[in-house]
Amino acid sequence: MLNFVHSIPTKIYFGKGQISHLAELLKPYKSILLAYGGGSVKKSGLYDEIMGILKEEGCKVTELSGIEPNPRIESVARGVKLCKENGVDAILAVGGGSTIDCSKAVASGVYFEGDDLWSMVKERKTPPKALPLFVILTISATGSEYDGGGVISNMTTNEKIGASFTFPTASICDPTYTFSVPKYHTAAGAADIMSHIMEDYFSRTPDSDLADGICETVLKSVIRNLPVALAEPDNYEARANLMADSSIACSGIPRYGKQASGWVCHGMEHQLSAYYDITHGVGLALLTPRWMRFILKKDPGCEWRFVRFAKNVWGLEGEDEHALALAGIDALENFFRENGIPMTLTELGIGTEHFADMAEKANFGGRMNNAFVPLTREDIIKIYEACL
Amino acid sequence: MLNFVHSIPTKIYFGKGQISHLAELLKPYKSILLAYGGGSVKKSGLYDEIMGILKEEGCKVTELSGIEPNPRIESVARGVKLCKENGVDAILAVGGGSTIDCSKAVASGVYFEGDDLWSMVKERKTPPKALPLFVILTISATGSEYDGGGVISNMTTNEKIGASFTFPTASICDPTYTFSVPKYHTAAGAADIMSHIMEDYFSRTPDSDLADGICETVLKSVIRNLPVALAEPDNYEARANLMADSSIACSGIPRYGKQASGWVCHGMEHQLSAYYDITHGVGLALLTPRWMRFILKKDPGCEWRFVRFAKNVWGLEGEDEHALALAGIDALENFFRENGIPMTLTELGIGTEHFADMAEKANFGGRMNNAFVPLTREDIIKIYEACL
Numbered sequence: 116m117l118n119f120v121h122s123i124p125t126k127i128y129f130g131k132g133q134i135s136h137l138a139e140l141l142k143p144y145k146s147i148l149l150a151y152g153g154g155s156v157k158k159s160g161l162y163d164e165i166m167g168i169l170k171e172e173g174c175k176v177t178e179l180s181g182i183e184p185n186p187r188i189e190s191v192a193r194g195v196k197l198c199k200e201n202g203v204d205a206i207l208a209v210g211g212g213s214t215i216d217c218s219k220a221v222a223s224g225v226y227f228e229g230d231d232l233w234s235m236v237k238e239r240k241t242p243p244k245a246l247p248l249f250v251i252l253t254i255s256a257t258g259s260e261y262d263g264g265g266v267i268s269n270m271t272t273n274e275k276i277g278a279s280f281t282f283p284t285a286s287i288c289d290p291t292y293t294f295s296v297p298k299y300h301t302a303a304g305a306a307d308i309m310s311h312i313m314e315d316y317f318s319r320t321p322d323s324d325l326a327d328g329i330c331e332t333v334l335k336s337v338i339r340n341l342p343v344a345l346a347e348p349d350n351y352e353a354r355a356n357l358m359a360d361s362s363i364a365c366s367g368i369p370r371y372g373k374q375a376s377g378w379v380c381h382g383m384e385h386q387l388s389a390y391y392d393i394t395h396g397v398g399l400a401l402l403t404p405r406w407m408r409f410i411l412k413k414d415p416g417c418e419w420r421f422v423r424f425a426k427n428v429w430g431l432e433g434e435d436e437h438a439l440a441l442a443g444i445d446a447l448e449n450f451f452r453e454n455g456i457p458m459t460l461t462e463l464g465i466g467t468e469h470f471a472d473m474a475e476k477a478n479f480g481g482r483m484n485n486a487f488v489p490l491t492r493e494d495i496i497k498i499y500e501a502c503l
Numbered sequence: 504m505l506n507f508v509h510s511i512p513t514k515i516y517f518g519k520g521q522i523s524h525l526a527e528l529l530k531p532y533k534s535i536l537l538a539y540g541g542g543s544v545k546k547s548g549l550y551d552e553i554m555g556i557l558k559e560e561g562c563k564v565t566e567l568s569g570i571e572p573n574p575r576i577e578s579v580a581r582g583v584k585l586c587k588e589n590g591v592d593a594i595l596a597v598g599g600g601s602t603i604d605c606s607k608a609v610a611s612g613v614y615f616e617g618d619d620l621w622s623m624v625k626e627r628k629t630p631p632k633a634l635p636l637f638v639i640l641t642i643s644a645t646g647s648e649y650d651g652g653g654v655i656s657n658m659t660t661n662e663k664i665g666a667s668f669t670f671p672t673a674s675i676c677d678p679t680y681t682f683s684v685p686k687y688h689t690a691a692g693a694a695d696i697m698s699h700i701m702e703d704y705f706s707r708t709p710d711s712d713l714a715d716g717i718c719e720t721v722l723k724s725v726i727r728n729l730p731v732a733l734a735e736p737d738n739y740e741a742r743a744n745l746m747a748d749s750s751i752a753c754s755g756i757p758r759y760g761k762q763a764s765g766w767v768c769h770g771m772e773h774q775l776s777a778y779y780d781i782t783h784g785v786g787l788a789l790l791t792p793r794w795m796r797f798i799l800k801k802d803p804g805c806e807w808r809f810v811r812f813a814k815n816v817w818g819l820e821g822e823d824e825h826a827l828a829l830a831g832i833d834a835l836e837n838f839f840r841e842n843g844i845p846m847t848l849t850e851l852g853i854g855t856e857h858f859a860d861m862a863e864k865a866n867f868g869g870r871m872n873n874a875f876v877p878l879t880r881e882d883i884i885k886i887y888e889a890c891l
Contacts, residue, residue, distance in 0.1 A: 116517075116518070116678075116739075116740060116743040116744065116747070117518065118517060118518025118519060118520075118521065119515075119517050119518060120514065120515065120516050120517070120521075120524075121514070121515045121517065122511075122512075122513070122514035122515065123510075123511055124512070125510070126508065126509070126510035127507075127508065127509045127510065128508050129504075129506060129507050129508070129509065129759070129760065130504070130505065130506025130507065130760070131506060132506075133506065133508075136508075290504075322740040322743075322744070323744070323747075324720070324723070324724035324727060324728065324744045324748075325720060325721065325724050325744060325747045325748055325751060326747075328716075328717075328719075328720025328721075328723060328724060329716075329717055329720055331716070331720075332712070332713060332716025332717055332719075332720055333713065333716075335712070335716060336712035336713050336716060339712060340712065351504075352504060352710040355504040355710075355760065356504065356710070356711070356712045356713060359504070359711075359713045359714075359759055359760065360712075360713055363713060363756070368751070368756075371517070371747055372517065372518070372743065372747065
């Protein structure tokens with residue numbers, strides 16, 4: 116096990132009706148920025164319920180609406196401007212990872228000195244202070260409700276970059292809010308949860324029993340609960356397990372004592388969404404098994420990790436370790452496909468035209484050089500090609 | 504899954520040499536209470552290292568030494584008095600659960616109004632404020648480095664009671680400090696870790712995949728690493744895994760969404776130590792399998808949980824579910840015995856003389872009435888008898 120420093124400053128309010136804590140959480144604040152995406156929050160009645168609570172508390176409410184699925188720097192800038200103009204002293208993000216990520220960047224951006232907010236993201240210039248952020252989660256996916264990071268896109272430069280901003284002070288995680296999430300986004304969200312785990316699981320460190328076991332636990336929980344949630348969208352147990360999995364996947368605990376793996380599938384996927392604005396979880400799902408097959412071929416020394424994955428996550432058995440490793444990868448690909456995720460770039464209308472640029476950007480800052488299996492620009496292009 | 508609210512305000516500094524962070528952690532404070540137990544901290548050189556750092560920082564240091572293995576209310580009172588006399592503004596606890604628990608009670612006790620500190624513990628009168636507490640952990644066992652609770656004994660009244668005090672602000676968890684822990688206490692500590700997990704694992708809630716999987720992961724990690732740590736006391740990987748297991752076991756995550764089980768083995772064990780001052784983990788180890796056999800007989804409706812325990816923790820298989828459930832319990836008992844833990848009260852020189860009083864006190868506040876399998880006073884006496 117390697118050294119690590121770990122803390123989770125976010126308080127979780129998990130379960131049905133936990134919105135009952137919202138008034139007490141926001142009591143110290145007078146001017147709230149209410150951040151959300153599209154109309155689903157209004158359609159579900161959640162918007163009205165929240166506005167009722169905020170009015171009851173006598174809060175001034177400023178709205179930042181229309182946050183995009185891959186949230187853009189323009190929305191961050193709009194939020195920062197609204198906060199400054201309205202003396203906002205806390206942010207309430209209602210939605211999924213995009214809304215939360217954008218809200219984190221706004222919370223930090225208020226204290227950013229200078230006009231170029233994109234440089235805060237790209238050049239890692241997050242100020243030490245941020246506005247307090249509260250979250251009401253409506254989809255199980257990114258884990259942004261339980262970590263300090265966010266991913267912001269700049270469609271002008273085709274860049275999508277993750278950075279550290281601020282942890283939510285508290286997150287209300289009510290699984291019933293995810294009953295209305297459509298099948299496609301439920302499955303994509305589950306793929307995102309699994310990817311967060313797999314990015315940490317595939318590591319050179321062989322002796323972190325706790326972290327590896329937690330990774331396997333979360334993966335098995337998603338594998339068990341996603342099909343149930345798709346078949347019965349209002350199955351509370353399935354939705355609740357997926358929501359808990361989402362938070363723990365990004366808690367940092369699954370990488371306790373493990374060598375950083377580079378989060379290469381996220382690096383490659385961010386380019387897909389930066390160029391084509393696709394759903395993040397879908398990009399991850401189709402990239403991951405192709406990445407796995409590529410690195411297993413490139414470096415057979417990592418086979419032991421795939422054998423463990425096949426046995427402990429998929430319950431596979433067999434004498435031939437190489438066959439077992441491949442069977443685990445096949446099981447993952449089949450799982451995604453069976454749960455309705457398009458598993459080729461062709462299905463998404465994406466061709467080879469930007470692969471070279473995307474591969475270049477995916478290796479931004481040399482992040483692939485110290486990966487679980489280091490990848491060159493050419494390697495990344497080959498992985499994209501395998502996804503066609 | 505049931506509703507829950509969860510937070511861990513403690514920051515963990517895990518790994519070799521993390522004491523390098525001590526100076527920065529204590530920088531805001533001027534007068535430190537240094538709390539520790541016996542001579543092992545001095546023998547190992549850790550005491551001198553810490554004093555060097557504190558002097559370098561120009562801190563005033565007041566010492567609270569000689570904290571007992573089952574820390575007593577008199578030590579808490581002594582610590583509170585020292586803090587008040589010396590204007591202490593932070594506490595540094597160096598040791599295991601006893602030192603940390605006592606230090607938590609001191610941190611809270613400083614703000615307790617009134618003279619009867621025992622009433623703060625027994626009547627749950629913890630004040631809302633506490634002194635900041637920092638921990639340097641030297642044994643993997645109680646998880647007190649990562650939770651807000653503590654257990655304090657009153658040997659005058661033969662009472663040992665757990666209460667909520669305060670979370671450490673930060674805990675330095677360096678596995679090398681546990682290299683010198685003797686075999687007996689290494690094993691007893693591991694039994695304590697396992698007990699924390701089993702108290703949460705044996706719950707009526709069948710659908711908390713994440714929590715149950717994390718429980719199984721921690722148990723398997725202890726089962727794998729304890730024998731290695733006993734055979735090779737300075738095996739870093741084994742010691743590191745046990746230390747990480749210790750913290751996560753008390754993190755609250757293993758009971759995410761699960762029905763409270765009553766922590767009955769802890770309730771029964773606290774009476775053993777309150778009357779006989781035995782090692783907490785040893786008491787837990789010998790009680791747990793006997794408690795398991797008793798409740799399995801009393802309520803066959805809980806058999807499914809024991810079957811899962813046998814399969815997922817011990818890797819046992821078989822058609823006959825009842826036999827499998829019993830085999831899992833046998834495996835646990837054998838594991839403790841093989842790792843050198845005395846598994847009968849007789850070996851510890853304990854007879855039946857106080858069983859009736861102990862059973863009465865173990866059910867203090869009716870804690871056994873809503874347990875995983877509810878226990879009466881007579882049931883508890885029978886379990887004690889099975890341990891003879």
